[in-house]
Amino acid sequence: MVISDQRVLSVPDPAERENLATFLTRAQRLDPAAVVRLRRRGSGLVAAWVTTGFEALATRTVAAELTVDDVTADADTVLVGLSAAGPIDLGYSLDSAWRGALPPDQGFGHIDDLPARTLVELAERGADLAKEHGSEHGPPASLLDQTVLTVSAGEVRVQVPMRVVFALTAMDFIPHAGDRAGAEQIAPDELVRVRASTTWLRLDARYGSVARRRTGGLSLTPTTGS
Template sequence: MGDRVLTADRGERENLAAFLARAVRLDEAAVVRLRQRDDTHLVAWAATGFEALAARVVAGLIRPQDTVVAADGLLGALHAGDEVDPGYAMDSAWRGALPPDEGYVHVDDVPAAALIELARQGAEVAAEHGGPKGPPASLLAQEVLAVDGGGEHVVVSMRTVFALAAMGFVPGADTETAAVDPAELVRVRASRTWLRLDARYGSVFARRGGEIPISVL
């Protein structure tokens, strides 16, 4: 298989496949960035289209330890076995800086059901007032949640809530009744420049006070 290989067991490949399927649903041409986090875990990153990044930790190994590939290609290859060719390198297709691994303070925990309800209400407004290009910019920019704690005051925009819901990171949110366990929480953390929402199945990161800066890997 050469110098490019993803190694993960069946359960972890299924977790990664769920993440990739969501990314491809948001963008058929999505790319995924895979980075080795430690000796046993890697992090998959994808843009969401909502000026936010999504990340999911998977038990496994990736070689090279930081690589970008087509999300749909990797999704199709994950059935091959515990060792998978991740596909052609597309490093130049990744745009935007990754958030740091450390340096966040715990602001507060909020009910996941409340965030999913906000996403549902936002989707209804978008369906009524949106156009060919999607939800109105004013709706996406609307600040729908303010959280204080850890010496920080952070606001969460609708676009970040949409990203969390679209990636399926909250269990139960995809059922017809959106039956999210009332005890299910989303942890809000913040650094000087990044806001992150940590849910059961993954995290969403958004720049505080601006878009993701554009750069080339």
């Protein structure tokens, strides 16, 4: 087999192969033509990034080796490769298919930990509103851009829009009992961590993270005292 320009992904651990396959399968539910951006994260780790359709990115890090620092590949190609043992030929580079920058690996501060149930409940209420007021093009932008949570740490306040909550639940990053991630299926002590930098917001759940650049009304501003 001829490897395409040495763009090769190796995921030797079967459990990690399954983790990445699950992540990509969920991405394909949101976009059947999904691409995945793979980036090295230190020794023996690779971060996989996908878009979600909510102007937010989703990511999961797995134990793996990548022969290049950063590459965008067809998600289906990676999925097919994960179904068999051995290194995965990523095929031709699809770097031009990726739009926008990735958030930095460093520079995020811990803002707060939120009950996962709260986020799922917000997503459920948002989905009901989307059915009522949406169109064939999806939920209205006014709903997606709405701030549904404001969290703070010290003098820093972060607004969380519905877009990010929808992205988190659409990727099924919160563990739950049964087939459906309803609020009643979420353990009461399951948490989602809110982190932020001066330019990005990130929600970290057990099975992955979502991130969104500070646009569309998202703010990260110090509060002022009286």
